[in-house]
Amino acid sequence: MPKPPMVLFVTSEMFPFSKSGGLGDVMGALPLALHKMGVPVAVVTPFYGRLSTRDFPLRLVTEHCPVNYPWPGVQAEIYQADYHGLPVYFVARAEYFDRRMYYNTHNGDYFDNCERFIFFCRAVVQWAEMLERPVAVAAANDWQTALVPAYIHYLRQEKPFWAETKTTMTIHNLAFQGRFAFRLFHHTGLPWDAWHMDRAEFFGDLNLLKAGISLADAVTTVSPSYAREILGPRFGYGMEGILTKRQAHLHGILNGADYQVWDPMRDKYITATYSAEDLEGKKLCKRAMIRELFMSDLLEDKPILGFIGRLRRQKGIDLLIEILPQLMKREIGVVILGEGNLRTEAKLMDYMEIYQGRLSVQVGYTEDLAHIIQAGSDIFLMPSRYEPCGLTQMYALRYGTPPVATAVGGLMDTIAPYPSPAATGFVFPRPEPDLFLRTIETALSVWEDKKAWAAMVKRAMTQTFTWEGAASEYLELFRSLGAEI
Numbered sequence: 001m002p003k004p005p006m007v008l009f010v011t012s013e014m015f016p017f018s019k020s021g022g023l024g025d026v027m028g029a030l031p032l033a034l035h036k037m038g039v040p041v042a043v044v045t046p047f048y049g050r051l052s053t054r055d056f057p058l059r060l061v062t063e064h065c066p067v068n069y070p071w072p073g074v075q076a077e078i079y080q081a082d083y084h085g086l087p088v089y090f091v092a093r094a095e096y097f098d099r100r101m102y103y104n105t106h107n108g109d110y111f112d113n114c115e116r117f118i119f120f121c122r123a124v125v126q127w128a129e130m131l132e133r134p135v136a137v138a139a140a141n142d143w144q145t146a147l148v149p150a151y152i153h154y155l156r157q158e159k160p161f162w163a164e165t166k167t168t169m170t171i172h173n174l175a176f177q178g179r180f181a182f183r184l185f186h187h188t189g190l191p192w193d194a195w196h197m198d199r200a201e202f203f204g205d206l207n208l209l210k211a212g213i214s215l216a217d218a219v220t221t222v223s224p225s226y227a228r229e230i231l232g233p234r235f236g237y238g239m240e241g242i243l244t245k246r247q248a249h250l251h252g253i254l255n256g257a258d259y260q261v262w263d264p265m266r267d268k269y270i271t272a273t274y275s276a277e278d279l280e281g282k283k284l285c286k287r288a289m290i291r292e293l294f295m296s297d298l299l300e301d302k303p304i305l306g307f308i309g310r311l312r313r314q315k316g317i318d319l320l321i322e323i324l325p326q327l328m329k330r331e332i333g334v335v336i337l338g339e340g341n342l343r344t345e346a347k348l349m350d351y352m353e354i355y356q357g358r359l360s361v362q363v364g365y366t367e368d369l370a371h372i373i374q375a376g377s378d379i380f381l382m383p384s385r386y387e388p389c390g391l392t393q394m395y396a397l398r399y400g401t402p403p404v405a406t407a408v409g410g411l412m413d414t415i416a417p418y419p420s421p422a423a424t425g426f427v428f429p430r431p432e433p434d435l436f437l438r439t440i441e442t443a444l445s446v447w448e449d450k451k452a453w454a455a456m457v458k459r460a461m462t463q464t465f466t467w468e469g470a471a472s473e474y475l476e477l478f479r480s481l482g483a484e485i
């Protein structure tokens with residue numbers, strides 16, 4: 001019997017195996033949502049040294065996937081895990097992926113990131129051919145995978161296997177483009193036809209994301225607002241030109257939140273579960289967080305502001321640092337969880353000394369702490385300069401922790417701003433410290449009004465951003481491209 005055509009997701013991270021941010025969460029949820037709708041799906045991702053395989057054992061499928069890169073004869077090993085019935089394939093090549101981090105260390109990007117992901121994308125194409133299962137759609141995510149739609153674009157003409165395959169290129173963060181020196185263009189194996197300013201060339205450099213954007217059948221990004229924003233220079237990061245050319249094929253599909261993992265009614269990391277109807281557990285979570293982070297007991301009756309995310313300018317951590325001295329004049333607590341550059345981390349550590357007991361800075365990447373802070377805080381801070389979708393604010397809403405956020409990207413699509421009667425959070429128009437501080441002050445004054453706050457918390461907790469909805473939109477898009485699934 002012929003195997004049914006499938007959707008093949010290609011990604012550089014996938015929760016729970018690997019995750020450095022929202023991309024990992026999305027890839028842990030979207031393929032599964034489609035699988036549950038009965039769509040045949042598989043995922044291909046790298047086999048990193050720091051892969052978490054505790055709950056899903058891996059088995060070796062082949063040691064001989066011929067990648068022939070960087071020289072003839074080089075092979076990849078392919079492993080497979082069964083993720084709730086969904087096959088996940090891992091491309092292994094120790095010299096490229098068996099490292100402490102995924103893409104970079106404190107000292108910057110790995111010097112061979114281009115080669116690493118050329119290898120990965122070539123392996124994906126080879127492995128798909130070896131599987132001998134028709135690929136109805138190859139869905140690439142971010143620059144690390146962007147060569148896949150580019151390869152398929154050219155392979156369609158050469159190999160019947162790819163003739164019917166449709167491709168999508170999803171942008172999770174346009175700031176990361178995979179821009180490398182021209183000489184690496186030769187490594188990609190793309191034909192000269194691709195060396196063009198409407199394809200892989202970008203101001204004389206190789207730009208992998210641009211190759212994907214220009215050569216995929218459709219381009220998607222992770223919220224409707226971001227899909228509009230990236231057409232202009234402020235958010236386009238130099239890609240506004242090519243994106244405008246592809247505008248008719250550009251779609252903004254809002255991510256969902258995975259409520260199997262992020263729901264205070266069933267969260268396995270928090271001290272007590274709770275719901276919109278009964279918030280007693282949230283108080284217990286707050287008390288437990290105060291103890292765990294060695295904060296002052298006095299904070300039990302005061303608002304605690306939480307921040308979770310990469311300690312980068314994108315996330316506006318510098319804005320938070322700038323207003324901290326002003327902010328800490330109030331009777332509040334602040335909890336920050338994140339990883340970033342050493343200077344930012346050191347600065348925050350200095351402040352932690354000054355505001356002992358009221359400011360807790362947790363440097364590192366700790367999944368359980370992210371849940372504990374979502375549940376234990378009163379207000380969530382998200383002063384992002386840009387935000388393609390943002391997941392942490394969706395989680396904050398569900399955990400009854402109204403966000404204070406910039407009016408950008410997915411934050412606009414998910415937060416109903418105060419003072420609307422339907423408000424679920426607070427937004428400020430531009431990433432400026434004064435506006436941020438003033439908006440936090442507004443949030444603190446609403447917090448003082450117990451009745452108004454309780455109503456807002458309840459509204460926030462009943463917001464739902466499901467993956468089922470997002471998955472249906474992706475499916476509709478795939479079918480509109482002519483994919484037979």
Ligand code: ADP
Nearest residue numbers: 021022309337338364365366367370390391392
């Ligand atoms: P981005 O993808 O831009 O980093 P998102 O808000 O879309 O931002 O997703 C971030 C995800 O990464 C969330 O699941 C968040 O809880 C998690 N996260 C970010 N930083 C940390 C950290 N230091 N420790 C644990 N989880 C983190």
